[in-house]
Amino acid sequence: MTSLNNLKENLINTFITHFNKSPEFIFQAPGRVNLIGEYTDCNEGFVLPCAINYGTQLVISKRNDSDINLVAFDYNNEKDHLNLKKDIQFEPNKMWANYIRGIIHLFHLKGYKIDGFDLVVGGNIPQGTGLSSSASLLVVVADAINTVFKCGLNKKEIALLAQEAENKFVGANVGIMDQYIIANGKEGLALKIDCRYLEEEDVNIPNDWNIVIFNTNKKREVADSEYNLRREQCEKAALFFDVSSLRDVTTFQFEEQKSLMDPLIAKRAQHVIYENERVLNAVDALRNSDMNKLSQLMYDSHESMKNDFEITCAEVDTMVDLIRESLGNEGGVRMTGAGFGGCVVSVMPKSLVPKVIDYVQENYEPKSGFKEDIYITEPKAGSCLIDSFSEEVIV
Known part of the structure; x- marks a missing residue:
């Protein structure tokens, strides 16, 4: 996998090749992993994600006209062109461009003064794995346009604009968690986010614990349609x-009335209502360095996603079982993301990481037929300008 430092050089060189000039600014946005709190953000509940040390970068220079030229490094330098004087349309055969087009469309629609620009974008977040490569792209583009053209949005507003672009232009009915943590992430910290009021609390990850992501490499083929159905x-x-x-329903209220509900709807509600409670308890566990408690909460979350929300799959369950066999209650593990494939997240003492990785590498492929990828991650800061070659002062 390309490092972010190497990616930066690749993007600069690609920009020079395509536009015969150097870029003025370089921006970066991380991916994210959600430690616990699945499908709670779209129910105005609580989540506990952190930004990670994989991300999306873009290099950009302003133009003196209304033309916008885009190059996607990850798609063999495929190009897109649009003009701010014309309607910005959805391109069904160029999905990567629609995320950028959606952001530009909203800035234009909301009356912000932006001009043309040239842009090259790329990333090292594995796509389709539940680590938010699409939200990272949305946020880094929104942050870049906001900063370069001095539109004055704060990080929460950037996150909301990115969510709106994905909802209304791209057509994915997503919650706010991904965009929020990618815009607002903090070095070394997870954030407990209240998705109704967009309030956050810092949650420290103990120094001797690692967050390890295990990619099952099972592609999430039905995730979008099933996501909308669950909503x-x-x-x-x-x-x-x-x-x-469902944020407003207590576990007591649910238990009192669940027998009156449609059984399938009751199962879906049970996951969300108890998952909100698990998030709050997980925050306490992290703050108290209580791995036993965190381990049980993460496993309960996974079992709920498997049995009540029904969004796991055989490969994900196999990966969770293997990690749990290796860790016992010395670490936590659960599926992360929209489901039906993708990644599993585990929190464990750094001393146990080699043992767990060895166990997974020995057993996962024979049991699943897929070869895993493993990422040892660190909580990172959110989207930002990382370099400037312009004499213009950017605040």
């Missing part, structure tokens, strides 16, 4: 309880 089912559950979202 609809949660909305039906909220309607049953006469609340705006």
Whole structure:
């Protein structure tokens, strides 16, 4: 996998090749992993993600006209062109460009004064694995346009604009977690995010613990359609309880009335309602360095995703079982992301990382038929300008 330092050089060289000039600015946005709190953000609940040391970078220079030229390094330098004087349309055969087009469309629609620019973008976040490569792309583009053209948005507003672009232009009905943590991540910290009020609390990861991501390499083939279906089912559950979202239903209220619900809707609601509680308890476990408690909470979360929300798959369950066999209650493990493939996240003492990796490498492929990838990650800061070659002062 290309390091971010090497990626930066590749993007600069590609920019020079395509535009016969050097870029003025370089921006970077991380990916993210969610430690616990799955499908709670779209129910206005609580989540506990952190930004990670894999990300998306772009190099950009302003133009003196209304033309916008885009190059996607990860797609064999495929190009896209648009003009700010014309309507910005969705391109069904060029999905990567729609994320950028959606951001540009919203800046234009909301009345911000932006001009043309040349841009090359690339990343090293494995795509389709639940580590938010698409949200990282949205946020880094929004941050770059906001900064370069001095639009004045703060990081929360950038996250909301990125979410709106994905909802309304790209057509994915996602919650706010991914964009928020990618814009607002902090070095060395996870964030407990209240997705209704967009309030955050820092949560320290103990220095002797590692966050390790295990990519099952099972592609998430039905994730988008199933994601939207789960949202609809949660909305039906909220309607049953006469609340705006499942965030407002306590476990006591749920247990009192679940027998009156449609059984499938009750299962979906049970996951979300108890998952919110698990997030809050996980924050306490991390703050108290209580690995036994965190281990049980993460495993309970996975079992709920498997049995109540039904978003795991055989390969993901196999990976979780192997890691749990190796760790016992000395570390936590669960699926992370929208489900139906992708990645598993584990929190464990650094001293146990080699043992667990060896066990997974020995057993996962024979059991699943897929070869895993493993990423030892660190909580990183959110989207930002990382280099400037312009004499212009950017604040």
